């Protein structure tokens with residue numbers, strides 16, 4: 001595609017994404033379906049340009065007025081993913097001069113908000129948690145995330161899969177915390193690989209793998225993944241159970257559970273029972289009350305821990321929506337807890353960075369439910385020989401909750417708390 005046409009396409013797609021009426025990944029996918037002739041490189045340029053603009057939107061909104069032409073085009077120029085020479089061959093003289101001016105700005109001359117590119121309410125929520133580290137987090141949230149894979153522990157060994165990928169020209173290294181994880185240095189097309197087709201690998205952030213590990217689901221047990229979605233954690237749990245016992249995958253979205261089915265078929269698991277529930281107090285939940293060994297609640301949340309992958313969320317979320325979400329999280333956790341038998345383990349997790357969705361929910365649950373004893377996550381990690389205390393916070397020993405941060409752990413932002421039913 002000619003550079004001019006590619007830049008026009010970037011501006012066109014950007015205009016659609018910036019309406020914020022749908023998630024950015026859905027708008028990008030729809031655009032690709034409507035423009036089937038786009039090749040893989042053009043698709044990568046389009047997607048990366050849109051994401052770069054979403055990541056640095058406050059800065060680019062600040063720079064755009066000094067340029068010329070339609071605003072979406074100016075933003076596409078600022079965020080364009082590709083060599084500067086290639087981009088410049090699509091620009092007129094005035095645009096080239098403007099781009100040079102923008103490139104020469106010293107970041108230290110910018111206002112704070114143009115450097116962190118976060119909405120004020122979110123920056124205010126993060127700063128007290130992180131102090132000076134806030135800037136390292138802000139910087140990491142403006143970078144793309146690496147591509148992590150989980151090796152199917154039921155069928156394959158991590159090292160064998162790493163070598164198999166290497167033979168296919170894909171460089172992968174073991175993830176530092178999860179024993180199932182591989183981190184790729186590139187973003188190759190995985191679906192064409194035999195390892196993918198036979199269910200030996202699934203795309204899953206290392207942090208997400210750790211959440212499944214915390215449940216320590218065992219052979220022959222009755223386990224519930226309460227908010228299973230498309231089953232990222234379900235698949236990891238089913239493999240940890242060595243395809244024995246019974247693993248229920250519940251979700252209110254039948255559509256999301258549908259996306260689990262082809263993954264399940266690849267994974268060779270036959271112990272998983274997906275079921276759509278109407279709400280967290282569904283009759284199915286009541287029938288299983290007191291019968292389950294382990295329950296994970298991977299709660300619906302603001303998703304602000306995934307800003308590297310979903311940078312539009314910072315512009316689509318609001319403090320009011322977070323408030324509503326917290327009420328929902330409490331209700332789901334309470335209902336899910338009823339499933340457990342005495343001695344059973346409960347894990348509550350989110351991919352949020354906000355204490356309202358994390359520590360506050362866990363603390364309220366502990367205060368309300370006398371028959372649930374907090375289980376320090378640090379103790380589970382110690383037994384699993386994962387990390388060295390830098391993954392946890394809270395409680396007197398600082399080991400009560402899992403807290404993963406992109407800038408510290410190179411994972412998405414995650415939280416987890418655990419309890420034992422007495």
Ligand SMILES: C[S@@+](CC[C@H](N)C(=O)[O-])C[C@H]1O[C@@H](n2cnc3c(N)ncnc32)[C@H](O)[C@@H]1O
Pocket residue numbers: 208226227228229230231232233234250251252253256279280298299300301332
């Ligand atoms: C964070 S996502 C789950 C991701 C999934 N566990 C994974 O690892 O791929 C949260 C899920 O909670 C589901 N959900 C929302 N409200 C729910 C409820 N009341 N009961 C059960 N699931 C619910 C959503 O449909 C969504 O799929």
